[in-house]
Amino acid sequence: MAKPRIATTSLCGCFGCHMSLLDIDERILQLAEIVDFDRSPLDDIKHISRRCAVGLIEGGCANEENVEVLREFRRNCDVLVSVGDCATTGGLPALRNMVPLKECLEEAYVHGPSVHNPSGEVPNDEEIPLLLDQVYPAHEVVKIDYHLPGCPPSADTLWEALNALLGGKPLDLPYALIKYD
């Protein structure tokens, strides 16, 4: 029987959640035995090639490309999981939601105290995806099946969650794994 496939992506995140996934250490070998990785920054596959059992989403949506990627995941994954606070709430990047987009760009590229930009131009290349008016958590863009809070969720949390999902078992995380203060 073919192994179930997993896809992962980092949208507007810091890759911290993916680092946390790598923190499962040698258990990654176990994981590789039971699943195949499809599109993921870990293997640099650019698009999902076949239907996946599980998609892990790090980060919220800050630009149009994030939305495209997230939608690709939704179309091609049976179960979609928001991993980490950025995906579940927008996280740190969503702090910009309080500031109008124009001011944000000008602060970042023109007026910021550490900015040296004599031309005063805001980068505007075809290749740069357009920003959204706000940073959206993943579930405001597509239907999300599960949320794993944490910044990032610990390796053990991710490990337990993946095992439950792939094994078709109920997810019963011990308190220590979902307590953050």
Added chain:
Amino acid sequence: MSTLLETAVKKICKKLDHDPTRLLDVAHAVQVKYRCVSDEAMDVIARELEIPRVTVESLVSFYAFLSKEKKGRVVIRLCDDVIDRMHGYARIRDAFCEELGIQLGETTPDGNITLERTACIGMSDQAPAALVNDVVVTRMNSDRVREIVRELREHMDPRQLVRTYGRGNNSHELVRSMVRNHIQTDGMVVLSPVNRGEALRKALSISPQEVIREVKTARLRGRGGAGFPCGMKWEFTRAAERDDKIVICNADEGEPGTFKDRVLLTEFPDRVFAGMTIAGYAIGADDGILYLRAEYTYLKAFLEDVLERRRRDGLLGKDVWGMGKGHFDIRIQMGAGAYVCGEETALISSCEGTRGDPKNRPPFPAQHGYLGRPTSVNNVETLCCVTKILEEGAAAFNQHGTQQSSGTKLLSISGDCRSPGVFEVPFGTTLKEVLGLCDGEDAIAVQVGGPSGRMVGPERFDGQICFDDLSTGGSIMVFGPGRDLLSVVHAFLGFFEEESCGYCTPCRVGNVLLREGIERVMAGRADPEDLEQFQALGKAMKAMSRCGLGQTSPNPVLTTLESFPGLYESRVAEDPDGYCRSFDLGEAVALAEELSGRTSAHAHAHADTETTTQREGT
């Protein structure tokens, strides 16, 4: 050197004995004099009352009738509650805006007239209504609006806007109001003719314990909404340790669509005050407070006069009835525009002169209420029942109503019916009978109990008005054919959002999330999960909010989901790709497109698929 303002504010503080528990009255007096409580005034108040400056500022920011910004000499507050919206609020508002040349929330450039909106002012039976300073103006139309503005510009005296007086005490020289009573039924109990002094005389001739027993035998339950047994509340208060007990009469009447206490205060003030005095005797209190909502300021002078007359007649004051049973007096505390202040612990906070923040329970007011004193808070109508029970006995009272809900209930009926007004019906009357009484038989829905109550559909019109079935503090809003019930739900959520004190997250944030969700449903952009989300969120708000406001605020959504599921189901749809229908990439990138001068390829490719999905869905 002190400024004029400083001198004046100091004088106001002195008049109230520099008593920090009268801060609300101080701030209100300053507001009336200066049309605002400015930064400078707040500094002076804080210094004079020896309280932190932030206490003053947070108070001013809390109440709708206080403001840091200067208001016009005349403030026009338009009621924009759903009933008024049904009766042409939008036209009235536009006429005012046009005639005054300003927008809602603004003041005319000459500083004379401010135009604002407000929640229900207790005149739903004569909508569209407004407050012009303290003066109530009812049944407006756009022609009258133009006249009002013209007249005001001439004389700037709101009192002169009243051309004919309402019947009864509305035409009393201390009221002189155009408000109509609209009493639509013969009085059975609370609306029956008054036999002044009788109840109090009978009460004082028996022991306080016997008074409580009589009220318990009558099985009197609170009329303010919660339906707590009155006798039991008094027993707890009486049994509390401290001696300085107090009675508070809740005349905040803020639940939209409720106006029966207005009529009781206008036509039966003696019955209300007798009830307070009997309550005082029963629990062992020397004093009482009538907490009167700011919207009813037009009744204040009249009520003060009634109190004064009762003092003269020996029904109040040093030795009530000359029977050596002690002292009892009443003061009136004015509110300042906040729905939550009707909640009894918030009401106590407000009486203590602070923001109307609800308090944690326990301790309950019966143990630890106003300034720590054992306190019984009773609704106006409850106290009127008390007077009747003492006057005619529990048995006479009990002959009306049902086993669990004895006596009668005053209903304030408004909306799509031909005879809106106040009705006294025995508990157990069906909603259908009620609709017959008010000529509203073609109703498609009835909101029972105000926004915090529930929306009832025709299949439940055989339900009974009583505590265990269709419970109401008095508000009955009738919706006729063609009314858009979702926009009613939306308006109610907006009301709670605005009136939440903001202390607990489930209430402060939950109401915003629900409102946004309803907006998605109304726009045809909601997903089936949204409905599940409403249920889950509503449940959390009910369980996790500190006071009744947050605990009942999801009701408009939860009860319509139950009784009118079609309203929602016809407007939600599943997206075949699992995308959220509420998210529109085109809208989300529009700003960036404008800033960059580029167009988004993704968005426009998708805008098409999204509209197809939507069409399939609806």
